Amino acid sequence: MPIDSTPFEKLRARALVGYAVLTFITTFIIVAIFFRNGHDPYPEAAEGILLYLLFSLFTLRMLSRVDLSYSRLFGIFPTWCTLGQYNLWIVPLVIVSIASIYLLFFPLSFLFPEFVKTWFIEFSPPMIWTGGDNHIPANVLNFLTIVIVAPVLEEFFFRGILLTRWTVKWSIIPAVIVSSGVFALLHTNLIGSFCFGCVMAVFYIRTKSLFIPISVHIANNGIAWIMEFLTIQFDNLSTPQTIAGFQESWWIGLVGLIVSIPCVIYFWKRYMLKIDWRVPYLSESTDCENDTTG
Numbered sequence: 001m002p003i004d005s006t007p008f009e010k011l012r013a014r015a016l017v018g019y020a021v022l023t024f025i026t027t028f029i030i031v032a033i034f035f036r037n038g039h040d041p042y043p044e045a046a047e048g049i050l051l052y053l054l055f056s057l058f059t060l061r062m063l064s065r066v067d068l069s070y071s072r073l074f075g076i077f078p079t080w081c082t083l084g085q086y087n088l089w090i091v092p093l094v095i096v097s098i099a100s101i102y103l104l105f106f107p108l109s110f111l112f113p114e115f116v117k118t119w120f121i122e123f124s125p126p127m128i129w130t131g132g133d134n135h136i137p138a139n140v141l142n143f144l145t146i147v148i149v150a151p152v153l154e155e156f157f158f159r160g161i162l163l164t165r166w167t168v169k170w171s172i173i174p175a176v177i178v179s180s181g182v183f184a185l186l187h188t189n190l191i192g193s194f195c196f197g198c199v200m201a202v203f204y205i206r207t208k209s210l211f212i213p214i215s216v217h218i219a220n221n222g223i224a225w226i227m228e229f230l231t232i233q234f235d236n237l238s239t240p241q242t243i244a245g246f247q248e249s250w251w252i253g254l255v256g257l258i259v260s261i262p263c264v265i266y267f268w269k270r271y272m273l274k275i276d277w278r279v280p281y282l283s284e285s286t287d288c289e290n291d292t293t294g
Contacts, residue, residue: 007066013165027051041129045138048145052153073160075209083215090219092263099260100192102253113243127228151217158183159204167279176201208280
């Protein structure tokens with residue numbers, strides 16, 4: 001499909017990104033003013049689903065004006081074997097994420113300890129509440145938001161929409177970098193999230209199926225939720241809650257970095273050197289690569 005004949009020529013990514021920021025601010029203000037209750041975590045859990053709902057409604061309204069083919073955007077659903085093979089990358093992705101946390105925040109903990117304490121240790125919102133009014137329905141809602149809703153909508157927006165739009169505007173490599181950078185801004189672990197976004201983009205481009213990055217993203221967030229659950233159940237697995245404790249756990253980052261290096265090399269050789277660098281929507285065929293070698 002010629003680039004100049006796609007509906008993405010009519011779409012303006014800056015409008016979508018701008019509305020995403022506005023929606024986040026508006027949702028936060030609404031919940032903070034009308035629904036905050038120190039003993040009830042349910043409003044905080046509802047904030048996430050409300051944010052995704054409002055943004056989805058606006059995004060779908062904008063996309064309805066440009067005659068977008070969703071079947072072409074999502075591609076063909078891959079075989080379960082292919083899904084399983086790509087989801088095996090969850091293990092190295094988690095290791096890379098842990099290594100990137102220490103790569104970024106360990107040196108900063110000496111240079112700007114208050115920033116690390118505020119941004120990394122104290123800022124992260126809870127995944128699971130152990131007490132308070134309505135904490136059980138709040139946990140159910142938060143689980144659905146984190147593990148199901150967020151992966152589907154984020155992959156649809158960042159990989160499906162922004163990646164394709166910026167490929168039309170610039171080219172595929174800058175589009176991967178910028179869309180992954182914007183994705184990373186939504187997360188505390190900037191380096192890890194940027195790497196994750198790039199990997200999801202490569203999977204999408206390689207397989208020509210958005211279902212692959214969606215499934216990997218779901219598995220990634222599911223593991224994060226399970227790790228949080230184990231942290232609550234076993235205090236000895238808890239993340240360091242002080243700057244000193246974080247600095248003393250430096251060896252975790254070192255081990256993660258050592259393990260990450262061969263994973264990155266293998267990924268580069270396996271997925272980056274031989275790839276059809278065409279964004280799926282602009283490809284002549286949307287057939288999914290049923291590559292079971294992972």
